[in-house]
Amino acid sequence: REEALGDYLLRHSATSSDAKYDSSATILPAKDVVLHVYDDDYPSVVMSKSDVGVTEGGATDTYTVVLSSQPSAGVSVGVVVANGGGVVQATVSPTSVSFTRFNWHIPQTVTVTATNDDIDDGDFSVAITQTASSDDSDYADGTVRYLPAQTVTCAVYDDDHAVVALTASDIAVVEGGSSQSWDVVLASEPTSSVTVAVAVVGNASQVLLDKASVTFSTGNWDTAQTITVTAQHDHREEALGDYLLRHSATSS
Numbered sequence: 001r002e003e004a005l006g007d008y009l010l011r012h013s014a015t016s017s018d019a020k021y022d023s024s025a026t027i028l029p030a031k032d033v034v035l036h037v038y039d040d041d042y043p044s045v046v047m048s049k050s051d052v053g054v055t056e057g058g059a060t061d062t063y064t065v066v067l068s069s070q071p072s073a074g075v076s077v078g079v080v081v082a083n084g085g086g087v088v089q090a091t092v093s094p095t096s097v098s099f100t101r102f103n104w105h106i107p108q109t110v111t112v113t114a115t116n117d118d119i120d121d122g123d124f125s126v127a128i129t130q131t132a133s134s135d136d137s138d139y140a141d142g143t144v145r146y147l148p149a150q151t152v153t154c155a156v157y158d159d160d161h162a163v164v165a166l167t168a169s170d171i172a173v174v175e176g177g178s179s180q181s182w183d184v185v186l187a188s189e190p191t192s193s194v195t196v197a198v199a200v201v202g203n204a205s206q207v208l209l210d211k212a213s214v215t216f217s218t219g220n221w222d223t224a225q226t227i228t229v230t231a232q233h234d235h236r237e238e239a240l241g242d243y244l245l246r247h248s249a250t251s252s
């Protein structure tokens with residue numbers, strides 16, 4: 001018989017003579033696991049999860065799709081990922097799953113993968129929508145029920161960060177001696193050109209930079225550019241000097 005849906009908590013508790021594992025033990029991610037129990041007398045497309053999480057260049061996630069009852073005709077469930085920020089942030093495989101009168105009860109796995117780019121575009125939450133189609137009117141979209149919902153929420157975590165990276169934090173030069181160099185590079189692809197300027201904080205007449213700035217584009221952002229500093233040789237005895245070579249980034 002058709003019955004109301006039920007949501008239940010599977011509550012975990014620990015007991016031990018080890019005080020750290022007794023009733024005060026921390027249970028992660030939570031002590032309660034939510035259990036959804038669905039009625040199998042109402043035609044439904046059932047997803048095993050309501051949310052998933054993936055990371056660019058890192059872990060994928062999965063969930064399963066299954067039917068709650070035997071259909072009278074084949075059922076195809078399309079799986080579509082919405083864009084995030086106007087860009088494809090994640091993909092699924094496969095993009096559809098098919099069920100027959102014989103395999104309707106066997107869960108089929110959908111794998112979600114983050115689209116790996118080099119841009120620091122932040123984290124996104126995108127919807128993965130399931131849509132059923134079938135000659136069985138009970139499993140046609142608009143009639144069939146989706147559980148727990150027609151969409152699975154996908155969190156996409158960015159692995160890129162807008163950082164200007166330097167290969168040195170402390171360098172030393174001697175008047176009349178050799179110069180010293182360091183590299184500048186971006187840690188992620190910019191969406192427009194980036195200029196990194198270098199300025200001497202202190203007595204700028206004491207040192208000479210071979211360039212005052214370097215510029216990166218979407219094509220060379222990951223190619224290091226070298227800046228060289230030389231102490232000015234003035235033939236006078238002077239006190240040693242400590243200076244800051246300050247970097248600042250601007251972008252159009």
